[in-house]
């Protein structure tokens with residue numbers, strides 16, 4: 001059966017105190033909504049409809065880039081009303097649908113899959129978890145193990161409040177039946193809202209039961225405030241680190257390593273303490289990232305050593321066995337196999353061949369205030385310390401540049417290029433100078 005998901009994301013998220021809609025705040029460098037969409041895709045969902053508020057343009061834009069459809073819920077009249085507002089977008093859809101919230105970044109594909117699987121027992125299924133928090137609706141099960149009813153905490157009596165089985169807000173059903181039931185919802189409760197949790201009542205009236213899939217509380221956290229966002233980030237980091245260790249990545253102090261949702265670390269990559277990964281990083285097996293490095297949009301090949309204290313920016317590709325040492329920044333540059341830039345250098349918009357040596361303090365002057373220009377450094381070239389390479393410029397294969405040179409013209413293969421004024425020496429000058437100073441001060 002084909003699968004669809006309706007993701008509710010019309011909430012204002014006022015407690016975030018932010019101009020950015022709540023579901024667009026990032027966890028591990030991906031908007032919260034992106035995590036939910038990824039979970040849905042992981043559960044085999046083909047069509048996604050995100051329910052947004054009228055001022056949710058940013059949410060709609062992001063959903064579109066993720067291949068999801070969107071609808072606008074004009075007024076926020078409750079979770080049931082929000083789910084029902086997706087009906088026109090799925091009018092032609094004949095499979096099963098899962099309803100879930102857009103602000104639950106930790107929810108996994110496995111849990112959505114479990115909600116679909118529970119439909120083997122009844123036409124409708126919800127996901128529940130164990131908690132004593134007063135924030136959640138209580139799930140009251142019947143003797144047959146199927147759902148009797150869901151009661152919002154504020155609407156519940158004392159006995160119902162004692163139940164620790166809570167409603168996650170995830171509901172799976174045959175789409176046509178679901179939207180038929182959702183259209184019948186009424187708002188006769190303390191909040192005067194259309195509750196998604198009343199859908200099972202209408203299913204029951206049709207002779208259809210509701211199964212309960214129980215999931216881990218750790219996945220059910222919704223993000224409503226900056227503090228909760230930080231908690232979700234911490235939980236996600238723990239999950240990403242555990243996954244990396246599990247594939248065979250070496251980490252001396254995993255708690256100090258910060259990963260992006262898309263970081264790819266191969267088995268036998270070694271990551272030191274306090275390393276921060278931005279989006280789009282690939283570290284091959286046998287490469288080592290030493291402590292205090294920041295990487296983003298970069299690839300580090302086998303046997304390469306990066307850091308300590310190095311920064312790799314988008315487009316940095318560090319070749320096999322290459323070394324990028326302390327206080328070296330690499331941007332949009334390829335560093336060939338076995339080449340070394342061990343200390344204090346900036347390589348921007350450069351191509352460095354194999355086996356080259358980039359001396360301490362080397363700077364590629366790639367920007368003229370308007371345009372960026374490339375620097376090419378050939379195989380086996382030796383760039384003396386403190387060389388400024390004023391791009392566009394090429395240093396040929398096996399060429400040397402003298403320390404301190406400002407290289408503005410191409411250097412031929414095998415040549416030495418020095419740009420430096422002649423060194424003068426005045427014999428005895430320093431000794432005379434000191435004697436003169438001491439005499440003047442009477443010492």
Ligand code: UD1
Pocket residue numbers: 008009010011012051073075076077078079080081082101102103135136137138150152166167168169194195196197222
């Ligand atoms: C809901 C459930 C509760 C459950 C809890 C789990 C109902 C009536 N209650 O309560 O049983 O334990 O979630 O977290 O369903 N939204 C819209 N449009 C609306 C209203 C809400 O898109 O008109 C979205 C919100 O953006 C949010 C989600 O739906 O992401 C949940 O809404 P919220 O008002 O937070 O529901 P709760 O009261 O927490």
Ligand code: CA
Pocket residue numbers: 222
């Ligand atoms: Ca909520």
